[in-house]
Amino acid sequence: MRQFFRGKIGKIVLATGLVFAAIALCVWLGSRQRLLPQHYVQLTLDGMRGGSIYALMALGFVVVYRVTGVINFAQGEFVMLGAMLCLTIHKLPLPLPPALKLIVAIIAAIVLATLIGAAVERLTIHPARRSPPVTLTIITVGVTITLRAGALLAWGADPYVLPAFSTLALEDHIFRFGSVILQAQTLWIWGTLIVVLVLLYFFLEHTIMGKALRACAVNQRGAQLVGINPGRMSMLSFALAAALGAIGGIVLGPVTRPIYDMGLMLGLKGFVAAIMGGLVSVPGAVVGGLLLGVTENLAAGVTNPTYKSVFAFVILIAILLFRPQGILGGTGQATEEVK
Amino acid sequence: MKALWARRNLVNVIAFTVVLAALGAVDIFRPFGLSFSALTGRVVTLDTMIRIGILTIVVVGLNLLMGYAGQVSLGQAGFYALGAYFSGILSTLATRHTILPGITGLWWWPWLMIVVSMILTGGFAYLVGKPILRLKGNYLAMATLGLGVIIHILAGQFPDITGGYDGLTGVPRLSIGSFTLWPMQRYYFLVWGAAIAVIVISLSLVDSRIGRALRAVHTSEVAAEASGVDAEQYKVQALVLSAIFASLAGSLYAHFQGAVSPSPFSFRASVELVVMAAVGGLASTWGAPFGVGLIYVVRDLLKSQLERLLNVRSGEYELIVYGIILVSIMIFMPEGLTASSVQFMQGRRRRHGNIEPQRVQSNGTVEDLGQ
Amino acid sequence: NSGTSQETGQGVTYKIGFNSSATGASASLGLPEAKTAEMIQKQINDQGGITGPDGVKHDVKIVIYDDESVADNAVSNVTRLIQEDEAVAVVSTTGSGTTIAHIPVCEENETPCISMASAQPITVNADTGETYRWMFKTPQTNGHAGEWQAAYLKATGVSSVCILYTDDGYGKDCLANFKATAEAAGLEIVYEGAYATSDTEFSAQIAQVQASGCQAVEVGSTPPVASLATVAVHTALPEIPITLGHGVCNQAFIDTAGAAANGTVFPCGKITVLDQVADSDPQKTVLQKYIDDYTAFTNGEPISTFGGHAWDAVEMTLNALESLNDGMSLEEQRTAVRDYLENQIQGWPGIGGVFTMSPADHNGLTKESLLFVTVEDGRWVAFPESEW
Amino acid sequence: MLKLEQVNAYYGRVQALRDISLEVSEGEIVAVIGPNGAGKSTLMNTISGIVSARSGQITFAGVPIAGCRPEQIVRLGLSQVPERRQVFSTMSVADNLVLGAYHRYRHEHKETIAQDMDFVFEIFPRLKDRIKQMAGTLSGGEQQMLALGRAWMAKPKLLLMDEPSLGLAPLLVKEILRVSGELRNQGMTILLVEQNARAALDLADRAYVMESGEVVLAGSAEQLTADARVQTAYLGRKPVSN
Amino acid sequence: MPPILEVKNLRKEFGGLMAVFDVSFDVQPGEIVAIIGPNGAGKTTIFNLLSGVLPPTRGDIRFDGQSLIGLKPHVITGLGLARTFQSVQLFGNMTVMENVMVGCHQQATYGLIDAAFRLPHARREEHHIRERALAQLAHVGLESHAEEPALSLPFGRQRLLEIARALATVPHLLLLDEAGSGLNHSEKAELEQLIRVIRAGGVTVLLVEHDIPFVMSLADHIIVLDYGQKIAEGTPDQVQADERVIAAYLGQEA
Ligand SMILES: Nc1ncnc2c1ncn2[C@@H]1O[C@H](COP(=O)(O)OP(=O)(O)OP(=O)(O)O)[C@@H](O)[C@H]1O
Ligand SMILES: Nc1ncnc2c1ncn2[C@@H]1O[C@H](COP(=O)(O)OP(=O)(O)OP(=O)(O)O)[C@@H](O)[C@H]1O
Ligand SMILES: [Mg+2]
Numbered sequence A: 001m002r003q004f005f006r007g008k009i010g011k012i013v014l015a016t017g018l019v020f021a022a023i024a025l026c027v028w029l030g031s032r033q034r035l036l037p038q039h040y041v042q043l044t045l046d047g048m049r050g051g052s053i054y055a056l057m058a059l060g061f062v063v064v065y066r067v068t069g070v071i072n073f074a075q076g077e078f079v080m081l082g083a084m085l086c087l088t089i090h091k092l093p094l095p096l097p098p099a100l101k102l103i104v105a106i107i108a109a110i111v112l113a114t115l116i117g118a119a120v121e122r123l124t125i126h127p128a129r130r131s132p133p134v135t136l137t138i139i140t141v142g143v144t145i146t147l148r149a150g151a152l153l154a155w156g157a158d159p160y161v162l163p164a165f166s167t168l169a170l171e172d173h174i175f176r177f178g179s180v181i182l183q184a185q186t187l188w189i190w191g192t193l194i195v196v197l198v199l200l201y202f203f204l205e206h207t208i209m210g211k212a213l214r215a216c217a218v219n220q221r222g223a224q225l226v227g228i229n230p231g232r233m234s235m236l237s238f239a240l241a242a243a244l245g246a247i248g249g250i251v252l253g254p255v256t257r258p259i260y261d262m263g264l265m266l267g268l269k270g271f272v273a274a275i276m277g278g279l280v281s282v283p284g285a286v287v288g289g290l291l292l293g294v295t296e297n298l299a300a301g302v303t304n305p306t307y308k309s310v311f312a313f314v315i316l317i318a319i320l321l322f323r324p325q326g327i328l329g330g331t332g333q334a335t336e337e338v339k
Numbered sequence B: 001m002k003a004l005w006a007r008r009n010l011v012n013v014i015a016f017t018v019v020l021a022a023l024g025a026v027d028i029f030r031p032f033g034l035s036f037s038a039l040t041g042r043v044v045t046l047d048t049m050i051r052i053g054i055l056t057i058v059v060v061g062l063n064l065l066m067g068y069a070g071q072v073s074l075g076q077a078g079f080y081a082l083g084a085y086f087s088g089i090l091s092t093l094a095t096r097h098t099i100l101p102g103i104t105g106l107w108w109w110p111w112l113m114i115v116v117s118m119i120l121t122g123g124f125a126y127l128v129g130k131p132i133l134r135l136k137g138n139y140l141a142m143a144t145l146g147l148g149v150i151i152h153i154l155a156g157q158f159p160d161i162t163g164g165y166d167g168l169t170g171v172p173r174l175s176i177g178s179f180t181l182w183p184m185q186r187y188y189f190l191v192w193g194a195a196i197a198v199i200v201i202s203l204s205l206v207d208s209r210i211g212r213a214l215r216a217v218h219t220s221e222v223a224a225e226a227s228g229v230d231a232e233q234y235k236v237q238a239l240v241l242s243a244i245f246a247s248l249a250g251s252l253y254a255h256f257q258g259a260v261s262p263s264p265f266s267f268r269a270s271v272e273l274v275v276m277a278a279v280g281g282l283a284s285t286w287g288a289p290f291g292v293g294l295i296y297v298v299r300d301l302l303k304s305q306l307e308r309l310l311n312v313r314s315g316e317y318e319l320i321v322y323g324i325i326l327v328s329i330m331i332f333m334p335e336g337l338t339a340s341s342v343q344f345m346q347g348r349r350r351r352h353g354n355i356e357p358q359r360v361q362s363n364g365t366v367e368d369l370g371q
Numbered sequence C: 001n002s003g004t005s006q007e008t009g010q011g012v013t014y015k016i017g018f019n020s021s022a023t024g025a026s027a028s029l030g031l032p033e034a035k036t037a038e039m040i041q042k043q044i045n046d047q048g049g050i051t052g053p054d055g056v057k058h059d060v061k062i063v064i065y066d067d068e069s070v071a072d073n074a075v076s077n078v079t080r081l082i083q084e085d086e087a088v089a090v091v092s093t094t095g096s097g098t099t100i101a102h103i104p105v106c107e108e109n110e111t112p113c114i115s116m117a118s119a120q121p122i123t124v125n126a127d128t129g130e131t132y133r134w135m136f137k138t139p140q141t142n143g144h145a146g147e148w149q150a151a152y153l154k155a156t157g158v159s160s161v162c163i164l165y166t167d168d169g170y171g172k173d174c175l176a177n178f179k180a181t182a183e184a185a186g187l188e189i190v191y192e193g194a195y196a197t198s199d200t201e202f203s204a205q206i207a208q209v210q211a212s213g214c215q216a217v218e219v220g221s222t223p224p225v226a227s228l229a230t231v232a233v234h235t236a237l238p239e240i241p242i243t244l245g246h247g248v249c250n251q252a253f254i255d256t257a258g259a260a261a262n263g264t265v266f267p268c269g270k271i272t273v274l275d276q277v278a279d280s281d282p283q284k285t286v287l288q289k290y291i292d293d294y295t296a297f298t299n300g301e302p303i304s305t306f307g308g309h310a311w312d313a314v315e316m317t318l319n320a321l322e323s324l325n326d327g328m329s330l331e332e333q334r335t336a337v338r339d340y341l342e343n344q345i346q347g348w349p350g351i352g353g354v355f356t357m358s359p360a361d362h363n364g365l366t367k368e369s370l371l372f373v374t375v376e377d378g379r380w381v382a383f384p385e386s387e388w
Numbered sequence D: 001m002l003k004l005e006q007v008n009a010y011y012g013r014v015q016a017l018r019d020i021s022l023e024v025s026e027g028e029i030v031a032v033i034g035p036n037g038a039g040k041s042t043l044m045n046t047i048s049g050i051v052s053a054r055s056g057q058i059t060f061a062g063v064p065i066a067g068c069r070p071e072q073i074v075r076l077g078l079s080q081v082p083e084r085r086q087v088f089s090t091m092s093v094a095d096n097l098v099l100g101a102y103h104r105y106r107h108e109h110k111e112t113i114a115q116d117m118d119f120v121f122e123i124f125p126r127l128k129d130r131i132k133q134m135a136g137t138l139s140g141g142e143q144q145m146l147a148l149g150r151a152w153m154a155k156p157k158l159l160l161m162d163e164p165s166l167g168l169a170p171l172l173v174k175e176i177l178r179v180s181g182e183l184r185n186q187g188m189t190i191l192l193v194e195q196n197a198r199a200a201l202d203l204a205d206r207a208y209v210m211e212s213g214e215v216v217l218a219g220s221a222e223q224l225t226a227d228a229r230v231q232t233a234y235l236g237r238k239p240v241s242n
Numbered sequence E: 001m002p003p004i005l006e007v008k009n010l011r012k013e014f015g016g017l018m019a020v021f022d023v024s025f026d027v028q029p030g031e032i033v034a035i036i037g038p039n040g041a042g043k044t045t046i047f048n049l050l051s052g053v054l055p056p057t058r059g060d061i062r063f064d065g066q067s068l069i070g071l072k073p074h075v076i077t078g079l080g081l082a083r084t085f086q087s088v089q090l091f092g093n094m095t096v097m098e099n100v101m102v103g104c105h106q107q108a109t110y111g112l113i114d115a116a117f118r119l120p121h122a123r124r125e126e127h128h129i130r131e132r133a134l135a136q137l138a139h140v141g142l143e144s145h146a147e148e149p150a151l152s153l154p155f156g157r158q159r160l161l162e163i164a165r166a167l168a169t170v171p172h173l174l175l176l177d178e179a180g181s182g183l184n185h186s187e188k189a190e191l192e193q194l195i196r197v198i199r200a201g202g203v204t205v206l207l208v209e210h211d212i213p214f215v216m217s218l219a220d221h222i223i224v225l226d227y228g229q230k231i232a233e234g235t236p237d238q239v240q241a242d243e244r245v246i247a248a249y250l251g252q253e254a
């Protein structure tokens, strides 16, 4: 019996069983809350929206971790910078038609955030590149503190607004399917996630540059010996992560109200999503993000939403215990190899 | 060799104790009207010293876990919180809930509850540690992160028990018989007494069979197992011990503040504890008090001096500068305060020393041991 | 530490401790508070200090700290202010939890502390029900807000209500007070749901609101999440009435909630709706002056109620200090300030309302300190009981 | 092609190379032999830029390379089979090999690179069987093959091999010695460190003997094979006293 | 005499790959036995299975009559089976001495509490451990390096240190994985001598090695693997003459 569940088919049976059990539990709890089918649809849709943002965040973590072995705590701050820079540029009195103005603001914000990301790497990570990853990780904590306080100084403690992409106004276009609601911005978010995922996956897994980035984290000495410049790769990874963060912040901007400390919780959840995906896998990060978003929202919906974040972290621990290598993982990251 | 080591530790501990006792005595006897904070140019206050002492206890434990056993914890504030809340809740049972009404006047009840808190927290760490410590490296960090955040959130939830978001008030002062360990000048001795005890325990441990086993697990779990070390057991022991230390610190904190609320136990606090450990120097027991101290002193300096220097409101600037200082410390002292200053001094003395150790990575393996 | 007056008529410098959460989770509240304190410092300096009844002039120094919205820091800062900086009185701090943490420090050191947070347990010992000796607070309580909300809902014929609130000190206090007043008014609370300040979607709560079938929704949050929650409720249930607490009485709410804010109702401190306040109102001149001063000082930053709480606290303290003769010891000064606050703040028009303190009431405000408003076309409009 | 003059290198305060002067001409195979800890690997690492020389000149194909970073030196056409292999352990065998040709991707066709990969698989069919396996889970010898293959993929002008036969089965040792000769015939220059002194001297044109950081003997392979000291210490002609 | 180690139908699969395919062999006490075979034949995998680092897919391992299946590595070490690693696995954050002292871990019994409070019985045991460790270092000739960081030793010495650490566990059976690789001729001769001394001390030795002359002169008994399967077994002379072994491993002129 135990043997069976260790085997491949056994595992699939077990997993399917668990999923069905979870769904059954969900429906049972939901019925106690008197939820109707459309509510489940709504919860799932909204969970996927939140999850998409977690996924974008998680991708940023993955990119930096894969290359440098560093957990970049500053990832959340790049999200904040993306949103803040974008809305600030958008508010400038540029003589442009509104749509173009928004596009200009978006591009400029991404470029700026990317440059900031690269500068952060040059100024803080590069000088300490010979130090162990723990030290570098702590450096990113310092960077986080400085960036957030700088944002508070620059933008104050009040929330701002970024117009929805479809309407170019605060009020977004809303699609209604019966009582199920879908905001146009949600489609933008999903679209962005798909485009980013495809591009990033192609870049990291199928170009020599992507492999070189990966090689740096695996064995820096080895990387140098085949002609890779780890310093440049490290800068590239931070710049890329900053860009990803900024993109996330910008598409999220219209559905939230950007504020100087928005990076904090988003960063944490994005991190959780990245871990759920195995910390090095691009598709894993996306699945992790979506799964986190949907399950936490469903769990909150059928029980008590007060504990939404608790659910998120319980899911994290459960996944770590049962699949430490991440949902899609199989890389054996969590085990040591002996020769 | 061995005897020398032990003696050096003893000398350090005595020197450390004497200096701290002298500092504390200054504030009690106030020779020439001199107070502790006057000694430090009003930068470091006694309040700060006590907080440093309390967090030193947590960080010594974290150091054992991270620096020696190599198991990162991003949720240590959770154990710290458990200590504070257990102590807070249990020692106010009578006043808040009229459970065990007789205990209100008993001086030993809070002390007993400190021990109970340590046992409860240690037990909890054991229960969660068993499965979680099968995970390696960052995965453990993540799991502890989750735990820490969950504890933090739950601490704000049940107003009847935890006091909810506003927290629990009325935690009594500690006393021995009729001798109350308050005002602060007295509490200072209690806290630092506990901190030094914890340091001594940690020093002894590190230099023992257990300490070696932990360090071995850190570098190569397989090789440690092959040498007869039960890696899992020692990792759990390290986690439990660090949790017990954190719990003790939490209890001392609760009786110091007189109130416990969730805000000091957030994820941010856990990260800050790791920062303190790293600033002091991982795998160095003495790193703990100095790491915690440095962080506090920097912050207090900024608080009291920045306004004067830049003529700005502290707030944001304080944090900006703090972040920059933190980054600089880690760039210039990547192995932390203690290791870096030791290297600095040895660089002077040891002109013709032996071979310098190779660059050892955080996990203790040489950088290029990639098979 | 007694100072002696000199021939020039210049007495000791009074220090007022000031601690707020200028950064961290409560920064949007604490930052305007800190700025208000700076502004008052500048005004005093410009005036050349304050003068006591004996004609002796005193410089006043407001020592300003930031506690980063963390209880530990609040305790440290207040301890430092009392013991190191030797402040006569301390104004601290932005949050309820953070204030409650430093109550023992104020009480043990016998120093008057005025909080800018609203929770009941700040001035009243929750266990004994007694008013603390040294603790005061200036904001209107959520209890006052709750009275307005309950009365309104009752008047409009609502019988069952859902409460959505933030999982933080403010939200929890809203919940507690609203629940108490609403139930007292005979309303049925059919659903309570919390969310985090960082949440961006509320489908779980909305689904449960829909399932519970309540007739009105009360939102107890501050922006930005208050705006998001309001938008979410409005989008899913466009017809349902929404009441909010006085935490949304700042421009940020209207700016960030957009059209969803229209038609929402809530009580507000008069500062945010000055144009709705009658000229005869005793607060009118004070409010006008504060708004003008603050706008000038910060180069046009939006005013907020929270800055007003700081203003009340510091100005009260200044009034108390002005009543002191020179030559008192620090302990005497502290006691005198405390006594003044407790007994002499009578019918005192401030930003938060007209204060009348007493030994049993260290807040001194009533429901009338708030004004009931609604939002029309992105503007606040007074919504007196007669129009309900 | 490669020339070292008076090179000194240190680990901290310990001197690992003392006034090393050495030359490798184009098309040669030069061997370096010496006991454990003699500094052979340090020499290799100094040439490839991993350890920086404190003083002295290193020129490669006329370019001074002392002080250059390893990745710059690789681009000049110098590639190393490092001690301890340094494979990318969590990447597949194929990715490891592809990365060997990293600096060639800019100006060479993918097809040529693919052909070189076929060459590696021809020599080491085992690697082809394991093409998707992660390098870290390969057996020790398989990893050594991978390290060799990766270095070949760089198509260097000068190949540095640090103990290429380490952990390889006897048949394969022969094979890589044969391949080394073949590569030399195709115009590659090789600098080789080997514990298996006999095989090294059989293959090499010239050789150096290092002891405690210094070159103590140099000469043609025949000269050294005939040298009495070399015979006792490295070739085991006389039984070793104990 | 009963064999000290009995391996029966041992199998290990990695995914679809049979790294070890139904291998059986015995080791008699006091013998020096060598396992040889081409790269990737499964030699290290067998060591990993014996020492409990990897669980076998099927098969049985009996050590001193007791089955090792399902036991954790440290338990197996405690039973008296020690090993070294093909890629040296030293504790880089410790001195040479401390590395060996870790090997003595199970020679002491004092626990966390005893250590924390430096109880007398802990001190006594600690003293004992030091002496033992020093003796082991002397055994392999590293006593003069006792206080140096382990990784500053040259590679060859690191192998010796690993052997000392393994010996410190007081094994009955010692597994050496390519202990001679990276050593030059004279160093190999010293190693050979050391192994003989170890055996003379009553320890059975099982080793993996690619250096044919070294193996042939040292081993009493040789097992040859190819593609995970045992293809030959016997005395050095028998094995050297085996056709399959020559084809798969030794090559014609060896
Ligand atoms: N990273 C390092 N840090 C300190 N000392 C080192 C380091 N690497 C090597 N050494 C020392 O430098 C000297 C030369 O070492 P090197 O590795 O170059 O020798 P080698 O000739 O390659 O020996 P082997 O045959 O064992 O590979 C040795 O004494 C060694 O201990
Ligand atoms: N974790 C693993 N996953 C997949 N394959 C593995 C794993 N570990 C080992 N292998 C494969 O199993 C085979 C046997 O490996 P093993 O390390 O036992 O070889 P070996 O006989 O020790 O070889 P060498 O002489 O090169 O050290 C190899 O082909 C190797 O690639
Ligand atoms: Mg070498």
Ligand SMILES: [Mg+2]
Pocket (backbone or CB within 6 Å): A339, D139, D140, D141, E043, E044, E045, E086
């Ligand atoms: Mg092997």
